[in-house]
Amino acid sequence: MEIRNCVLALILCHAAFVSCAVGLGRNPPTERISGSAGDVLEDDPVGRLKVFVYELPSKYNKKILQKDQRCLNHMFAAEIYMHRFLLSSPVRTLNPAEADWFYTPVYTTCDLTPNGLPLPFKSPRMMRSAIQLISSNWPYWNRTEGADHFFVVPHDFGACFHYQEEKAIERGILTMLRRATLVQTFGQRNHVCLKEGSITVPPYAPPQKMQSHLIPEKTPRAIFVYFRGLFYDVGNDPEGGYYARGARAAVWENFKDNPLFDISTEHPTTYYEDMQRAVFCLCPLGWAPWSPRLVEAVVFGCIPVIIADDIVLPFADAIPWEEIGVFVDEKDVPNLDTILTSIPPETILRKQRLLANPSMKQAMLFPQPAQPGDAFHQVLNGLARKLPHDKSIYLAPGEKVLNWTAGPVGDLKPW
Amino acid sequence: MMKLSALQQSYLNRRPGSFRGAAPLDSSADGANKSPAAVFWLVLHGLCCLISLVLGFRFSRLVFFFIFSTSITTNTNHFMAPFRQLTTTTTAADVASDLPSNPVGDAALNGTRVVVGRHGIRIRPWPHPDPIEVMKAHQIIERVQREQRNQFVVKNPRTVIAVTPTYVRTFQTLHLTGVVHSLMLVPYDVVWIVVEAGGVTNETAAIISKSGVKTIHIGVDEKMPNTWEGRHKLEAKMRLRALRVVREKRLDGIVMFADDSNVHSMELFDEIQSTKWFGAVSIGILAHSGGAEKEKKQAIPVQGPACNASSKLAGWHTFDPQPYEGNSAIFIDDRATVLPMKLEWAGFVLNSRLLWKDVEDKPHWSRDLDSVVDDDIESPLSLLKDPSMVEPLGSCGKQVLLWWLRVEARADSKFPAG
Numbered sequence: 001m002e003i004r005n006c007v008l009a010l011i012l013c014h015a016a017f018v019s020c021a022v023g024l025g026r027n028p029p030t031e032r033i034s035g036s037a038g039d040v041l042e043d044d045p046v047g048r049l050k051v052f053v054y055e056l057p058s059k060y061n062k063k064i065l066q067k068d069q070r071c072l073n074h075m076f077a078a079e080i081y082m083h084r085f086l087l088s089s090p091v092r093t094l095n096p097a098e099a100d101w102f103y104t105p106v107y108t109t110c111d112l113t114p115n116g117l118p119l120p121f122k123s124p125r126m127m128r129s130a131i132q133l134i135s136s137n138w139p140y141w142n143r144t145e146g147a148d149h150f151f152v153v154p155h156d157f158g159a160c161f162h163y164q165e166e167k168a169i170e171r172g173i174l175t176m177l178r179r180a181t182l183v184q185t186f187g188q189r190n191h192v193c194l195k196e197g198s199i200t201v202p203p204y205a206p207p208q209k210m211q212s213h214l215i216p217e218k219t220p221r222a223i224f225v226y227f228r229g230l231f232y233d234v235g236n237d238p239e240g241g242y243y244a245r246g247a248r249a250a251v252w253e254n255f256k257d258n259p260l261f262d263i264s265t266e267h268p269t270t271y272y273e274d275m276q277r278a279v280f281c282l283c284p285l286g287w288a289p290w291s292p293r294l295v296e297a298v299v300f301g302c303i304p305v306i307i308a309d310d311i312v313l314p315f316a317d318a319i320p321w322e323e324i325g326v327f328v329d330e331k332d333v334p335n336l337d338t339i340l341t342s343i344p345p346e347t348i349l350r351k352q353r354l355l356a357n358p359s360m361k362q363a364m365l366f367p368q369p370a371q372p373g374d375a376f377h378q379v380l381n382g383l384a385r386k387l388p389h390d391k392s393i394y395l396a397p398g399e400k401v402l403n404w405t406a407g408p409v410g411d412l413k414p415w
Numbered sequence: 416m417m418k419l420s421a422l423q424q425s426y427l428n429r430r431p432g433s434f435r436g437a438a439p440l441d442s443s444a445d446g447a448n449k450s451p452a453a454v455f456w457l458v459l460h461g462l463c464c465l466i467s468l469v470l471g472f473r474f475s476r477l478v479f480f481f482i483f484s485t486s487i488t489t490n491t492n493h494f495m496a497p498f499r500q501l502t503t504t505t506t507a508a509d510v511a512s513d514l515p516s517n518p519v520g521d522a523a524l525n526g527t528r529v530v531v532g533r534h535g536i537r538i539r540p541w542p543h544p545d546p547i548e549v550m551k552a553h554q555i556i557e558r559v560q561r562e563q564r565n566q567f568v569v570k571n572p573r574t575v576i577a578v579t580p581t582y583v584r585t586f587q588t589l590h591l592t593g594v595v596h597s598l599m600l601v602p603y604d605v606v607w608i609v610v611e612a613g614g615v616t617n618e619t620a621a622i623i624s625k626s627g628v629k630t631i632h633i634g635v636d637e638k639m640p641n642t643w644e645g646r647h648k649l650e651a652k653m654r655l656r657a658l659r660v661v662r663e664k665r666l667d668g669i670v671m672f673a674d675d676s677n678v679h680s681m682e683l684f685d686e687i688q689s690t691k692w693f694g695a696v697s698i699g700i701l702a703h704s705g706g707a708e709k710e711k712k713q714a715i716p717v718q719g720p721a722c723n724a725s726s727k728l729a730g731w732h733t734f735d736p737q738p739y740e741g742n743s744a745i746f747i748d749d750r751a752t753v754l755p756m757k758l759e760w761a762g763f764v765l766n767s768r769l770l771w772k773d774v775e776d777k778p779h780w781s782r783d784l785d786s787v788v789d790d791d792i793e794s795p796l797s798l799l800k801d802p803s804m805v806e807p808l809g810s811c812g813k814q815v816l817l818w819w820l821r822v823e824a825r826a827d828s829k830f831p832a833g
Contacts (some may be wrong), residue, residue: 218567220560246534334539334676341551345558
């Protein structure tokens with residue numbers, strides 16, 4: 001009896017202490033983020049895995065970057081920054097025999113048009129050439145046919161290497177990457193270009209630029225819904241219906257005269273400041289379901305309204321997106337105003353508290369130099385969660401699973 | 416065949432700077448050698464392209480609208496564009512109002528409800544805002560802003576006790592309505608003490624009742640004199656009267672002086688919430704000459720606390736009447752510059768507990784209200800034994816939070832009725 005009373009007292013004291021700690025809390029009040037993988041945003045990957053970085057000739061990385069420096073600023077820049085991060089990270093090992101994961105630094109998304117959009121036509125050949133190099137110079141590729149290798153493919157449809165969805169689906173994931181782990185921005189359930197075990201990452205958004213546009217937090221949020229961007233892509237889809245599966249056009253047609261919706265195609269210089277004065281920020285799909293708007297909304301504390309059916313959001317196992325954002329089906333877009341106004345205010349305040357959590361914002365960014373809890377670390381955490389490797393990925397010597405000559409004929413030309 | 420391709424090429428090249436246009440050309444060229452139906456479609460496509468070139472716009476939408484538009488159901492959709500590329504392996508989805516059609520596509524697409532291809536643009540029958548939803552949205556915004564204020568501006572908001580001396584005259588409605596609107600916008604609880612010279616009147620009562628805030632309307636029997644000096648003295652007495660009311664009723668909050676012709680910024684009310692006992696803010700003085708002479712370009716004088724380098728109160732910026740010597744108004748309806756006093760009451764705020772009887776933790780440097788003699792009060796600083804204990808507000812006086820203005824009409828004018 002005595003001991004039980006003591007234990008009860010101890011438990012009560014502990015509970016009181018914890019609730020005090022939460023109550024006194026940080027300024028402003030935030031909430032802890034728990035995803036399906038648990039409270040893993042703040043995990044430290046150092047010591048949990050080892051990554052070996054292949055030394056590829058500079059024609060695969062440095063020379064490409066030298067040809068066009070714009071690759072460092074566009075939304076596909078994650079592949080370059082990932083390489084730089086891994087080169088100086090404590091998880092890097094110079095001894096491939098003890099490595100758990102192997103990284104191939106090839107910048108496939110750096111062949112830009114004058115407008116700044118990447119052309120994916122040479123990317124399959126570049127990737128193929130890189131893989132041929134690593135499989136002939138090191139034994140580790142052939143050991144597993146790439147199952148313990150990971151690649152960063154941030155392009156529109158990931159490793160399908162095409163910007164048009166129909167073409168991308170036709171191509172499918174590049175044959176040689178079918179066993180590797182892909183780190184990509186594209187994520188859509190039941191889609192050819194998202195394979196099982198991929199790690200979805202946010203697109204690159206420049207952290208310094210966003211930091212420099214912060215406004216005082218006491219500025220009242222007076223805009224209800226905010227969006228800036230195209231509704232019709234007149235150049236490529238003049239009649240509408242292809243672009244964004246008609247969802248963006250539906251937003252425009254239904255809400256263009258609604259004073260609660262601050263939506264337009266302008267490019268204001270106060271874009272970041274405006275997002276900080278808005279309660280909801282629309283993040284509809286475009287040609288691909290993902291968009292840097294999600295990152296911007298999270299950083300600026302604006303609740304993201306995601307209009308993209310079956311989308312897989314970044315780090316979906318670590319971040320409970322259902323609790324943070326609002327998901328609207330594309331078919332429900334005409335009722336967007338009803339949906340948003342019928343959310344109880346308490347839920348909205350809770351979402352804002354979750355967004356205010358600094359570890360949430362940090363997880364969406366690729367800062368230079370890397371900081372604890374940022375997107376680089378989340379990727380490593382994701383890779384660490386996939387360890388230890390299953391024994392079945394190791395192939396017998398000489399055994400081949402992948403068909404190296406599959407795919408369009410154009411891909412087989414050397415790069 | 417070649418000619419058609421060339422035509423298509425030239426058509427596609429008309430699109431400004433988009434390289435994505437290259438792709439459809441690719442696929443259509445592939446499909447040309449499939450079947451007579453494909454050839455027929457291709458020829459039709461080419462013909463329509465020619466017609467469009469001649470006309471100058473794509474007429475396909477019009478054609479299909481006229482031929483295929485169906486009756487409008489609850490879910491009106493814009494219908495599909497014409498020419499499906501037969502070579503694409505996924506068919507364009509016909510988004511009809513009832514049946515979601517399942518695409519005949521790749522095996523890889525089975526099990527997904529998301530379809531590649533052209534979709535309809537869903538527009539509801541009445542795509543305009545619904546007033547009830549707009550109200551709900553505003554309530555949401557107000558709740559969010561309240562939460563923001565609680566977190567970032569002030570943790571425990573205190574009631575604002577506004578003291579306004581007034582009297583019936585031509586511009587009273589004009590000035591007092593300004594104060595009414597300012598107080599209506601204040602996001603905290605407000606108690607408004609209106610002291611009227613010449614006794615309580617219905618006109619004043621009518622104006623202040625529109626404010627929607629709790630008001631205490633007191634009358635002082637003395638009529639307002641028609642000189643500025645007399646007016647300043649009487650207003651000081653009226654304000655003290657109001658402070659006595661605060662003391663009697665033990666009103667709790669922050670006392671600020673909202674003169675009826677002053678202009679208050681909303682940030683003032685946020686800033687005074689941080690007063691501990693006695694605070695001072697900077698006032699901008701809008702002393703104008705009434706148009707009697709040409710204005711010289713001068714910096715606007717500011718009255719308020721002055722701080723030294725370590726952000727501590729070091730002195731006061733007061734109004735210097737020297738440039739206006741001999742030119743200032745004496746009577747209330749003079750057309751000359753109206754000058755403020757050295758330190759205006761409006762620039763001071765105090766914790767109402769300073770005025771209460773029998774409060775334990777009242778600071779020792781404040782005088783009891785009962786011991787104050789009416790006649791020599793020029794500014795609330797006389798309520799303090801030690802004026803150096805005043806807290807400078809508004810980033811140490813650098814922010815001007817309210818504007819002092821005195822505008823009065825000629826004695827014989829009347830405010831327009833209605």
